[in-house]
Amino acid sequence: MLVAMCFALCLVPVALTRRIHPAPLRPAPMEPRFFIKRVPQSLSTVLGSGLIVGSFYGLAPLYASKQGLSTEQVGIFMGVCIFAGLLVQWPLGWLSDRYDRAVLIRSVAIGLAIASLPLAILPGCRWRCCSRPASSSRSCSSACTHWPWPSPTTTWKASGGSR
Numbered sequence: 533m534l535v536a537m538c539f540a541l542c543l544v545p546v547a548l549t550r551r552i553h554p555a556p557l558r559p560a561p562m563e564p565r566f567f568i569k570r571v572p573q574s575l576s577t578v579l580g581s582g583l584i585v586g587s588f589y590g591l592a593p594l595y596a597s598k599q600g601l602s603t604e605q606v607g608i609f610m611g612v613c614i615f616a617g618l619l620v621q622w623p624l625g626w627l628s629d630r631y632d633r634a635v636l637i638r639s640v641a642i643g644l645a646i647a648s649l650p651l652a653i654l655p656g657c658r659w660r661c662c663s664r665p666a667s668s669s670r671s672c673s674s675a676c677t678h679w680p681w682p683s684p685t686t687t688w689k690a691s692g693g694s695r
Contacts, residue, residue: 577637588613
């Protein structure tokens with residue numbers, strides 16, 4: 533009953549106003565040609581980002597499992613990816629307020645393409661962000677080689693954790 537009274541009371545300021553009511557809004561037509569004519573760049577950007585995000589969330593777990601990660605590690609990998617996407621929203625939003633959005637979108641896309649090149653060029657490298665790197669990681673990069681965790685082939689002694 534209290535909620536119904538609040539809803540009724542919220543109509544009082546609208547009913548007592550002396551201003552002219554705005555004209556009712558007309559919905560935009562749901563035709564693809566209308567949107568292609570009005571916002572072609574935004575439409576193509578949304579389409580492209582949807583394809584990229586969909587393929588990433590579909591193929592990233594497969595890629596991680598093919599790299600030798602366990603099911604738990606694949607889940608951690610995907611969680612880290614989602615959290616990284618959340619963290620990047622603030623600086624990209626800040627930058628989009630200060631620079632041209634089209635230039636920013638192109639720059640970020642080119643930067644991500646360059647950053648993902650090692651995954652395509654070095655397919656044998658085990659880029660394991662969530663787990664221990666394989667012993668063959670010495671052939672990849674110093675980031676893989678100097679990882680703080682031991683390789684899966686390492687045997688640990690129960691006494692002190694040394695090799």
